[in-house]
Amino acid sequence: AQTVTQSQPEMSVQEAETVTLSCTYDTSENNYYLFWYKQPPSRQMILVIRQEAYKQQNATENRFSVNFQKAAKSFSLKISDSQLGDTAMYFCAFMKHGTGTASKLTFGTGTRLQVTL
Amino acid sequence: DAGVTQSPTHLIKTRGQQVTLRCSPISGHKSVSWYQQVLGQGPQFIFQYYEKEERGRGNFPDRFSARQFPNYSSELNVNALLLGDSALYLCASSWEGLRRSYNEQFFGPGTRLTVL
Numbered sequence: 001a002q003t004v005t006q007s008q009p010e011m012s013v014q015e016a017e018t019v020t021l022s023c024t025y026d027t028s029e030n031n032y033y034l035f036w037y038k039q040p041p042s043r044q045m046i047l048v049i050r051q052e053a054y055k056q057q058n059a060t061e062n063r064f065s066v067n068f069q070k071a072a073k074s075f076s077l078k079i080s081d082s083q084l085g086d087t088a089m090y091f092c093a094f095m096k097h098g099t100g101t102a103s104k105l106t107f108g109t110g111t112r113l114q115v116t117l
Numbered sequence: 118d119a120g121v122t123q124s125p126t127h128l129i130k131t132r133g134q135q136v137t138l139r140c141s142p143i144s145g146h147k148s149v150s151w152y153q154q155v156l157g158q159g160p161q162f163i164f165q166y167y168e169k170e171e172r173g174r175g176n177f178p179d180r181f182s183a184r185q186f187p188n189y190s191s192e193l194n195v196n197a198l199l200l201g202d203s204a205l206y207l208c209a210s211s212w213e214g215l216r217r218s219y220n221e222q223f224f225g226p227g228t229r230l231t232v233l
């Protein structure tokens with residue numbers, strides 16, 4: 001079974017600053033995906049960024065980038081130039097790769113990020 | 118294009134009652150997954166259905182059941198409700214081709230269930 005741990009329940013960052021959210025995971029699988037999802041207050045969950053475990057290069061999506069350390073089973077999210085609209089719960093999630101198996105996401109407990117003026 | 122839709126938005130039930138939640142996937146998506154998100158926690162996987170067949174089931178009691186219809190919409194049923202079933206129930210749809218490498222899951226807004 002896979003586990004995902006987010007050790008920062010809450011974080012705060014000033015607008016335009018950079019913040020890093022931490023995530024560690026545990027798995028015996030070799031092929032898998034890691035994700036960061038954003039859940040704004042009273043709004044639906046959306047995918048922020050995805051990382052394939054077989055890729056050594058860290059994924060980047062505009063202001064969002066990850067630091068993927070496969071050996072350490074660490075997957076942190078860096079948000080640059082933070083904006084008020086980044087205020088949300090952020091969930092780290094894991095999915096095993098494989099055909100014919102359930103596309104099951106295993107989530108961490110989340111980090112509540114508040115962006116302030 | 119319409120995203121994933123869920124109904125109802127909110128629901129209040131009493132212990133012991135039964136509830137049915139509904140989900141319509143994005144057009145063209147053949148897979149629907151259900152997640153339970155208890156307040157202050159991350160979502161937990163309940164079921165995945167693909168082409169009307171159950172593809173996966175999480176660690177939930179038999180009180181939880183689901184089905185998928187020919188139009189790929191889905192229902193989640195929970196019998197004999199307990200206070201602990203109070204949660205946000207999320208539905209996610211994905212395409213899921215035969216040669217699945219990665220299929221992004223798109224989430225609906227959820228149904229907030231309160232059990233009194």
